[in-house]
Amino acid sequence: MPDFLIYALLGGLGVAIVAGPLGSFVVWRRMAYFGDTLAHSALLGVSIGFLLDINLNLSVIICCVGLALVLVALQRQRMVATDTLLGIMAHSALSLGLVAVALLEIRVDLMSYLFGDLLAVSPQDLFWIYGGGVAVLLLLKLLWQPLLAITINEELAHVEGVNVPLIRLILMLLIAVVIAIAMKIVGLLLITSLLIIPAAAARRLARTPEQMAIGAGVIGCLSILGGISLSWYFDTPAGPSVVVVSLALFIALYSLPTKQQT
Amino acid sequence: MNQPHRHEPLIKLDMVNLHFGQNHVLQNISTELHKGCITTIIGPNGAGKTTLVRVILGLLKPDSGNIWKESNLRIGYMPQKLQVDKTFPLTVERFLKTAQNCNQEQIQTALNDVGASLLLKQSIHHLSGGEMQRILLARALLRDPHLLVLDEPVQGVDINGQLELYNLISRIRDERGCGVLMISHDLHLVMASTDHVVCINHHVCCSGHPEHVTNDPSFTELFGIKGSEQLAVYSHHHNHRHDEHGNIIPENERTSSSSHKDCC
Numbered sequence: 212m213p214d215f216l217i218y219a220l221l222g223g224l225g226v227a228i229v230a231g232p233l234g235s236f237v238v239w240r241r242m243a244y245f246g247d248t249l250a251h252s253a254l255l256g257v258s259i260g261f262l263l264d265i266n267l268n269l270s271v272i273i274c275c276v277g278l279a280l281v282l283v284a285l286q287r288q289r290m291v292a293t294d295t296l297l298g299i300m301a302h303s304a305l306s307l308g309l310v311a312v313a314l315l316e317i318r319v320d321l322m323s324y325l326f327g328d329l330l331a332v333s334p335q336d337l338f339w340i341y342g343g344g345v346a347v348l349l350l351l352k353l354l355w356q357p358l359l360a361i362t363i364n365e366e367l368a369h370v371e372g373v374n375v376p377l378i379r380l381i382l383m384l385l386i387a388v389v390i391a392i393a394m395k396i397v398g399l400l401l402i403t404s405l406l407i408i409p410a411a412a413a414r415r416l417a418r419t420p421e422q423m424a425i426g427a428g429v430i431g432c433l434s435i436l437g438g439i440s441l442s443w444y445f446d447t448p449a450g451p452s453v454v455v456v457s458l459a460l461f462i463a464l465y466s467l468p469t470k471q472q473t
Numbered sequence: 474m475n476q477p478h479r480h481e482p483l484i485k486l487d488m489v490n491l492h493f494g495q496n497h498v499l500q501n502i503s504t505e506l507h508k509g510c511i512t513t514i515i516g517p518n519g520a521g522k523t524t525l526v527r528v529i530l531g532l533l534k535p536d537s538g539n540i541w542k543e544s545n546l547r548i549g550y551m552p553q554k555l556q557v558d559k560t561f562p563l564t565v566e567r568f569l570k571t572a573q574n575c576n577q578e579q580i581q582t583a584l585n586d587v588g589a590s591l592l593l594k595q596s597i598h599h600l601s602g603g604e605m606q607r608i609l610l611a612r613a614l615l616r617d618p619h620l621l622v623l624d625e626p627v628q629g630v631d632i633n634g635q636l637e638l639y640n641l642i643s644r645i646r647d648e649r650g651c652g653v654l655m656i657s658h659d660l661h662l663v664m665a666s667t668d669h670v671v672c673i674n675h676h677v678c679c680s681g682h683p684e685h686v687t688n689d690p691s692f693t694e695l696f697g698i699k700g701s702e703q704l705a706v707y708s709h710h711h712n713h714r715h716d717e718h719g720n721i722i723p724e725n726e727r728t729s730s731s732s733h734k735d736c737c
Contacts, residue, residue: 239561359571363557370530370550371572371616417562418596 215330222332222340223435226393229344231428232351233389234406236382239362243407244294248301249387250402252278253394254308254324261317268339271394275387278304283380327398327450336395343392347385358382359420397450404454409434412461430460480507483546483620483652484529489538491528498524500676506620511646511653513667517695520674522656526624549618551609553625563597565608572615583611587641602629620652639666
């Protein structure tokens with residue numbers, strides 16, 4: 212097997228495993244649009260990285276985390292509804308990124324940022340994916356109970372002593388980090404699908420949140436394997452192929468005969 | 474407070490005020506909650522009952538006034554309703570485990586206590602209103618609370634189920650000796666199973682024993698002669714009760730309000 216294929220598999224599987232549990236939270240807490248908005252800022256992160264001459268993975272993470280913090284702050288005001296705010300931020304961030312790329316005359320392969328370049332994953336990218344991924348999973352494990360508590364009911368969690376705003380903030384930052392490291396795999400326009408499609412598919416079989424989180428990871432991995440195979444044998448673009456396979460899995464799971472809805 | 478208290482206080486509110494914009498929702502509220510005592514907040518719609526409870530729970534900060542809480546006070550809170558998103562897979566068992574680190578035995582005991590032991594493996598999305606209330610109560614109990622806070626615990630439960638739930642709450646108080654704070658809309662049912670009533674309409678109109686409150690002129694003014702008469706009639710009319718199948722519950726299984734008359 213050629214090296215680039217091994218890197219692609221390792222990178223894709225690493226991202227899918229982290230995206231499973233976090234994607235479940237995105238589904239549970241209806242944060243799909245939030246994730247999309249963060250993803251749209253990634254290109255801005257790339258141009259900032261070029262401008263400051265720092266590692267691009269790092270600058271994308273910083274940009275996503277920064278936007279997440281701005282969104283948290285802006286959500287406190289009541290003048291503009293959250294979905295309007297997210298819409299403004301998403302497309303403004305993308306446009307700012309495109310304009311910045313043009314102004315700075317950076318030579319980038321725009322398509323690879325928009326739709327991912329799974330087959331161009333480098334060992335250095337793997338370092339970022341696994342470093343960031345392990346950190347995210349550790350934090351998730353540590354904060355699993357309070358995260359579930361605020362997802363079930365924030366007031367109940369507050370009464371029981373959970374620092375709700377802090378846990379909510381941490382969840383947003385974790386999502387920002389995962390989006391930043393996943394951008395390489397499926398590109399900024401498709402990242403949200405890697406978060407929500409496997410999680411939504413896993414919902415069909417899960418009876419507990421843990422089953423759904425792990426199931427989403429497994430379905431994500433299957434999507435990566437299927438997508439890379441598609442790309443390898445039929446020369447299709449890798450990122451979109453992954454999304455298509457996950458969609459197929461989603462449809463297959465929901466076509467199963469209903470035993471008992473859980 | 475008009476009467477001296479035998480039990481140690483859990484929470485004391487002193488001249489608590491809260492505004493929502495121009496609305497002076499809570500006006501100089503002072504009251505106390507005690508161990509082993511069931512306190513019920515009653516009042517008309519929009520009187521600030523839920524707001525007061527949210528202040529007591531620490532979900533809202535008052536504009537002025539003091540709230541004293543016993544140190545390390547553990548509160549078991551049963552919200553009015555709990556809407557868990559359909560996308561969130563959750564069984565009763567898993568839900569109860571989120572209360573705190575508790576083993577299978579404790580979970581089973583709590584479910585037995587609320588008469589819902591058969592629901593353990595059920596999905597939380599398929600519970601009826603009354604079943605959900607019992608599960609929420611079981612979860613609150615699992616925290617082994619010093620104070621149980623119940624926001625309209627019988628909402629969406631039929632009349633027999635309501636009586637059972639109130640009896641259950643009295644029994645829990647008897648067995649565990651915790652304090653209980655309830656909000657209630659319905660006047661007559663709650664009076665039989667409460668030790669102390671705080672009637673509010675933004676301010677405390679009157680408070681004390683159920684019998685005392687129902688005879689208070691400000692109470693009559695708030696709920697009308699009819700309401701207060703119904704209450705008076707009811708509180709002398711509970712010579713038997715029914716379980717959910719319509720059978721009369723034997724006297725010794727019930728908790729009568731009179732045995733706790735001197736509680737508060």
